[in-house]
Amino acid sequence: MQQDQDSTSTLLEQVNHALNHAIPLCIQGSNSKAFLGRPVAGEVLDTRCHSGIVSYDPTELVISARAGTTLTEIEEVLEAAGQMLPCEPPHMGHGATLGGAVAAGLSGPRRPWSGSVRDFVLGTRVITGRGKHLRFGGEVMKNVAGYDLSRLMAGSFGCLGVLTEVSLKVLPKPRECLSLRLEMDVQEALSELAEWGQQPIPISAACYDGHALHLRLEGGEGSVQASRQRLGGEEIDSTFWQDLREHRHAFFDNTTPLWRLSLPNNTAPLDLPGTQLIDWGGAQRWLKSNAEGELIHRVVMELGGHATLYSKGPNPFPPLTQPLLRYHQRLKSQLDPLGIFNPGRMYAEV
Incomplete structure (x- = not known):
């Protein structure tokens, strides 16, 4: 099991240094999903230094953990309580992290019957492109206040911010x-x-x-x-x-x-x-x-x-229509105005 480690200050310091010097950042955990997406040229920001389960009460069906926590650790803790991550996020390699699983937004075989990763994200903590560490969403199943930025992080491939913590809804294992x-x-x-x-x-x-x-x-x-x-x-x-x-x-x-x-x-x-x-x-x-x-x-x-x-290629993701591309670019400019987070990982224009 990983040793719990809160490295918020270290991550914030690296992000603010990158902002002050216009240095692009390549955000990654174990890099198990490196095969998916376009290559990113930048200074590596490794989230594995920021790990550990923050809170877990099986009666509440919610687990919160830092982004560098391995999926294996989370699954073992849930298994001991007879619970599971219903979306079955794939590891695709040794040491896959919670942050990487959410950022990639990939789901396993149960997806059509239970829901996607995005459906189980209740809240997140994110370092934004303005150098602030903010909390979005919460740790309850009913959370409808404001725009749902937490779930927007699912499948964003680190292009919108640095995930530092995630709260997920979990479910009992089938009998x-x-x-x-x-x-x-x-x-x-x-x-x-x-x-x-x-x-x-x-x-x-x-x-x-x-x-x-x-x-x-x-x-x-x-x-x-x-x-x-x-x-x-x-x-x-x-x-x-x-x-x-x-x-x-x-x-x-x-x-x-x-x-x-x-x-x-x-x-x-x-x-x-x-x-x-x-x-x-x-x-x-x-x-x-x-x-x-x-x-x-x-x-x-x-x-x-x-x-x-799912193999190396110049344009791995579905092509965007012009209206969709503009939405992506506007969203990127709002959350990452200097464009330092995984630039070009999904699309060359974003």
């Missing part, structure tokens, strides 16, 4: 968990998922790997066992979902460019060159393809979705 593998083709799998989504079946993860549909059932013992009898298939080890979340499946063992495609969950199999894996019950597709990025973006956008490149 029963069981995973199944059902042999069927992709069309049947998507059809069945669409039908089951309208019925009281306790599905909390669904993935089609090109050969079979994998399901996770979670909830009360009665409902899980009744659904297991109805659906059939063979039981599999539930570590399947951790391996999927962390990209440890054989599908991901390849040097071919990897794309994450976010689509309406009833979208038919995509007519794109390459190999696909379906996750999130159809709402997330992983694509290994050497096709041009412009083609992939166009096809996915026409279907009402967007594509993100």
Whole structure:
């Protein structure tokens, strides 16, 4: 377990020095998500010096921790109390931190049924681009005062400020968990998922790997066992979902460019060159393809979705329309007027 360490003053000093000398900062924790986004040229600001769980009361279903705290430590503390992070944020490497998980905004297999990282952020503490250490939101589930800047930090990739502390809503672990593998083709799998989504079946993860549909059932013992009898298939080890979340499946063992495609969950199999894996019950597709990025973006956008490149590339994130780009630039100028926080990490113009 990490040693608790409050390094607020150190982080503030580094940010104010960067502001006074116009030095861009490359904000990172363990750097486990470095593969995602554009490279940043700047002085490294490492949040791992600022770690430790600030408060946790299992009866309140809220945990607050400093940004450099590892996800592993947080998950172990929650596990001991029979609780969990419902969005299953992926680690993608050793020592992944809470700040990095929120900044990247990535969620695991349970996402369509529980919500995203953003949905569970209750409050944050942030060092702004004016050198101030401010608190946004709170530690209660009902918090509607003002603009929700805390959740805006989720998925911002450190471009808007330095996260120093996060308060998250947590949930009890399900009483029963069981995973199944059902042999069927992709069309049947998507059809069945669409039908089951309208019925009281306790599905909390669904993935089609090109050969079979994998399901996770979670909830009360009665409902899980009744659904297991109805659906059939063979039981599999539930570590399947951790391996999927962390990209440890054989599908991901390849040097071919990897794309994450976010689509309406009833979208038919995509007519794109390459190999696909379906996750999130159809709402997330992983694509290994050497096709041009412009083609992939166009096809996915026409279907009402967007594509993100999970490999090195000049433009990994979905292209922005001019109105959206202006919003991004205005937001950046308000929170980081000198543009020192992870400049260009998401878009060259921001």
